[in-house]
Amino acid sequence: MTASTVSVRTIALQNTLLSYQLIRVSRRSVTIRVEADAVVVRAPRWLTIGEIETVLRERADWIARAIAWWRRHARPLVRPAWQQLGTEGKTAEGAEVLYRGAMLPLSVGHGRKNEAQRDLLGLTVFSSEPEAIEQSVRQWWWREAENVLMPRAMAIAAQAWRKPAGVRLSRARGQWGSCNARSEILLNWxxxxxxxELADDVIAHEVAHLYELNHSSRFWTVLEAFHPGARQRRKALAEWTGLLRE
Ligand SMILES: [Zn+2]
Known part of the structure; x- marks a missing residue:
């Protein structure tokens, strides 16, 4: 694939200004994707801005509906305005961080520890500097991912009677998980x-790729056999897609 160029443009649609990312690609049709935090338009290089905007106007109703859908469904993103924590006398008190689908209260404890600590009430960090708070929380998330997700991957693989050659965590921004031809599974932290249950669905999906390295009907049959319902829950998973850009 040749390199594509990206620009951010604005268009007035249905009396509101809409910003969109325009990506020039070497394909023949225009595609519009409304994501949790961006409208992404892919268009052939030879199409003029006027022609692209005509397509956007023609699809304005659909775009508005898609944006409304995200407003209703998009989940809170990871970032609890880190830069506001710890500045101007504020602390992390009252802030929340996402963990396993729920919001955990975040507070600042006294002491010199570097590590965030989980207790019954929430998560405690031992710093009042916003960068240090963010770093502690991110390290804690990563450790939890290792401690929780890796054993889940082994347990789910055992149910499927296939052992992966290895399971590792990834920081990929585009996908929840992947599996390669060498039977190695990567799971997004x-x-x-x-x-x-949604994290398990992703893990099971990658485990099913140990049998079928594609999304054929045989793949879905394999997945359904040892992890029922994952395909139906894909819409619920889609609501969290915005997290992949954090
Ligand atoms: Zn897949």
Whole structure:
């Protein structure tokens, strides 16, 4: 694929200004994707801005409906305005961080520990500097991902009677998980932010790729056999897609 160029443009649609990312691609049709935090338009290089905007106007109703859908369904993103924590006398008190599909209260404790600590009430960090708070929380998320997701992957793989050659965490921004031809599974650390059943669905999906490295009907049959319902829950998973860009 040749390199594509990205620009951000604005158009007046239905009396509101809409910003969109325009990506020039070497394909023949225009595609519009409304994501949790951006409208992404892919258009052939030879199409003029006027022609692209005509397509956007023709599809204005659909775009408005898609944006409204995200407003109703988009989940809170990871970032609890880190930069506001710890400045101007504010602390992390009252802030929340996402963990396994729910919001955990975040507070600042006294002491010199570097590590965030989980207790019955929530998560405590031992710093008042916003960067240090963010770093502690991110390290804690990563450790939880290792401690929680890796054993889940082994347990789910055992149910499927297939052993992966290896399971590792990834920081990929585009996908929840992947599996390669060498039977290695990569799991996005952000799965620790999802409700447990949705994280399990992703893990099971990658385990099913140990049998079928495609999305054929045989793949879905394999997945359904050892992890029922995952395909139906894909819409619920889609609501959390915005997290992948955090
Ligand atoms: Zn897949």
């Amino acid at each position: 952000r799965l620790i932010l999802l409700p447990p």
